[in-house]
Amino acid sequence: MSRLELKHVYLSFGGVKAVQDFSMQAEEGQIIGIIGPNGAGKTTIFNVISGIYTADSGQIFLDGEEITQLAQHRIALKGISRTFQNIRLFHGLNCLENVQTTLDASSKYNLLDAILMTPRRRKEEKRTRQRALSELEWVGLGEYVLENPENLSYGLQRKLEIARALAADPKVLLLDEPAAGLNPKEVQELMKLILRIRDERGITILLIEHRLELVMTVSERIYVQDFGETIAIGTPAEVQNNPEVIKAYLGEEE
Amino acid sequence: MSIYVESVLTFTSITCITVCGLYILTGLTGMFSLGQASFMALGAYAAAVLGKLYHWPFIPCLLVGIILSVVTGFLSGYPIMRLRKEYLTLITLCYGEAIIALLNQSNITGGALGMSDIPKHTTLIIAILFLIFGIYFAWCFRHSKFGRMAIAIKSDELASKSMGINMAAVKMRSFLCAAGLAGLAGGLYAFYLQYVDPSLFGWRKSGEWVAWVFFGGVNSLTGSIVATFGLSALSQFFSRFADYQVLIYSAMVLLVLNFKPNGVFGYWELSDLFNTRDRRMQRLLKEAQTREGALKHEQT
Ligand SMILES: Nc1ncnc2c1ncn2[C@@H]1O[C@H](COP(=O)(O)OP(=O)(O)OP(=O)(O)O)[C@@H](O)[C@H]1O
Ligand SMILES: [Mg+2]
Numbered sequence: 001m002s003r004l005e006l007k008h009v010y011l012s013f014g015g016v017k018a019v020q021d022f023s024m025q026a027e028e029g030q031i032i033g034i035i036g037p038n039g040a041g042k043t044t045i046f047n048v049i050s051g052i053y054t055a056d057s058g059q060i061f062l063d064g065e066e067i068t069q070l071a072q073h074r075i076a077l078k079g080i081s082r083t084f085q086n087i088r089l090f091h092g093l094n095c096l097e098n099v100q101t102t103l104d105a106s107s108k109y110n111l112l113d114a115i116l117m118t119p120r121r122r123k124e125e126k127r128t129r130q131r132a133l134s135e136l137e138w139v140g141l142g143e144y145v146l147e148n149p150e151n152l153s154y155g156l157q158r159k160l161e162i163a164r165a166l167a168a169d170p171k172v173l174l175l176d177e178p179a180a181g182l183n184p185k186e187v188q189e190l191m192k193l194i195l196r197i198r199d200e201r202g203i204t205i206l207l208i209e210h211r212l213e214l215v216m217t218v219s220e221r222i223y224v225q226d227f228g229e230t231i232a233i234g235t236p237a238e239v240q241n242n243p244e245v246i247k248a249y250l251g252e253e254e
Numbered sequence: 255m256s257i258y259v260e261s262v263l264t265f266t267s268i269t270c271i272t273v274c275g276l277y278i279l280t281g282l283t284g285m286f287s288l289g290q291a292s293f294m295a296l297g298a299y300a301a302a303v304l305g306k307l308y309h310w311p312f313i314p315c316l317l318v319g320i321i322l323s324v325v326t327g328f329l330s331g332y333p334i335m336r337l338r339k340e341y342l343t344l345i346t347l348c349y350g351e352a353i354i355a356l357l358n359q360s361n362i363t364g365g366a367l368g369m370s371d372i373p374k375h376t377t378l379i380i381a382i383l384f385l386i387f388g389i390y391f392a393w394c395f396r397h398s399k400f401g402r403m404a405i406a407i408k409s410d411e412l413a414s415k416s417m418g419i420n421m422a423a424v425k426m427r428s429f430l431c432a433a434g435l436a437g438l439a440g441g442l443y444a445f446y447l448q449y450v451d452p453s454l455f456g457w458r459k460s461g462e463w464v465a466w467v468f469f470g471g472v473n474s475l476t477g478s479i480v481a482t483f484g485l486s487a488l489s490q491f492f493s494r495f496a497d498y499q500v501l502i503y504s505a506m507v508l509l510v511l512n513f514k515p516n517g518v519f520g521y522w523e524l525s526d527l528f529n530t531r532d533r534r535m536q537r538l539l540k541e542a543q544t545r546e547g548a549l550k551h552e553q554t
Contacts, residue, residue: 050416076418088413090406092473092521096538101406104399105418111427114398115391121398126541128399133542145538146531168418 297440323437368451
């Protein structure tokens with residue numbers, strides 16, 4: 001049984017066939033790359049997995065349990081967390097609160113506890129607060145705890161988004177172009193962080209990325225998408241030498 | 255204190271309880287309701303009917319008013335919590351006006367003439383005590399997971415849901431809290447004025463309150479409260495020029511929002527004075543030490 005499995009997933013927007021017959025399997029602790037030219041349907045695959053859109057047909061399984069039709073927040077609570085291509089942090093909350101909010105979704109106290117300041121509320125608040133703090137420290141944002149996210153640099157905002165996703169203790173983490181807009185040094189740091197997430201926490205990672213040096217280094221297997229279809233699957237070396245892939249990428253540059 | 259000043263203060267305190275609910279609904283969650291006054295009407299009429307016709311005591315009348323508002327809020331809100339926030343404005347407007355129309359027709363409550371000779375239970379002190387409760391409620395809401403989730407929904411619904419937040423539940427919770435506080439304020443209002451009629455609770459009132467919250471700062475409880483007291487005192491003062499009141503108001507709100515889009519107070523809270531960022535950080539780190547200490551303790 002795979003950690004995450006997609007079987008023949010299709011999704012169209014009107015006439016645009018964004019995802020066609022996409023199948024994949026990811027095991028525990030694997031890093032899977034997804035690459036392809038702009039508009040190939042990569043983000044849409046993430047959106048289908050995380051429940052923003054429901055597949056037109058096909059099935060999605062997490063640890064053998066079908067999650068295809070579940071509501072977005074239920075899928076998140078089952079253990080699939082994600083970041084966004086165009087960073088989507090919560091404005092009006094500081095870094096700590098941004099991360100804490102993920103834990104709040106499953107924190108166990110009610111409105112009466114909140115108003116009466118019961119021990120249960122205090123205990124849960126302390127737990128989520130400290131967990132959020134250690135998550136921030138873990139990705140290297142320890143000094144920005146009470147900062148507002150909009151005051152952080154682009155690279156740090158990306159890290160904050162990853163911390164927020166990790167706070168859910170996910171089984172699967174979907175990273176949508178985490179290196180976009182980062183300088184080479186930040187890309188190196190990000191690469192280390194991604195490997196640490198896999199090695200220290202055993203989380204399965206799906207990685208969409210245009211920066212080939214990053215995907216090629218960390219991925220165990222790569223899916224190449226073009227116009228919604230999978231045109232190649234294989235190890236980084238196999239994919240790099242695949243004529244179809246070269247054509248798709250060169251075609252894009254023309 | 256002159257009777258005039260006392261009545262202005264009492265009415266403003268009562269209104270401010272509703273505004274505390276609006277801070278939760280509009281300020282934290284980013285939803286707009288034009289039906290808050292009608293929830294207040296439900297609380298007021300519950301108090302009037304039970305207090306005058308059935309001679310119920312003060313607190314049970316208030317409780318029934320709150321429950322009535324919350325239940326009505328649930329029924330009106332349930333179908334639309336999954337839809338875009340804008341629908342709530344429309345639905346609350348329609349529901350609110352429907353409630354007023356119903357009250358206009360209802361015989362037991364005196365139709366458009368309303369009800370008078372309601373017993374007087376509310377005093378300035380009682381109004382202030384309930385206002386303190388309202389402020390405390392809003393403050394607790396903000397500084398709990400409920401406040402954070404509400405702000406997350408206001409900021410980004412899609413990302414919130416991807417973090418496991420049940421959006422419909424968060425919106426509903428905020429909506430019901432606001433409805434309940436408005437219902438409470440309604441009861442206090444009826445027991446102070448000793449008179450109610452449907453025209454007191456039209457949607458214009460609701461709109462005015464939303465404007466106050468924006469004026470003071472949607473993101474600041476302090477701002478919402480200060481704006482309520484300031485603007486409502488001002489409106490008493492300007493009531494001699496009732497015709498121009500709306501004009502003056504609108505001009506002020508537009509000016510403020512033009513130059514300070516986050517309202518006069520922005521994100522500032524009174525508690526920031528003593529609860530500075532440095533202090534919060536220190537407390538956090540101290541708490542973290544006890545956590546790590548506890549961990550080491552377990553290991554050895
Ligand atoms: N909500 C939507 N409504 C209509 N069309 C959409 C929607 N989302 C995506 N599409 C279309 O689906 C196709 C795939 O888009 P998608 O965002 O998945 O591409 P991508 O591979 O992530 O591209 P990029 O590398 O630019 O991020 C595109 O043609 C896009 O215009
Ligand atoms: Mg994309």
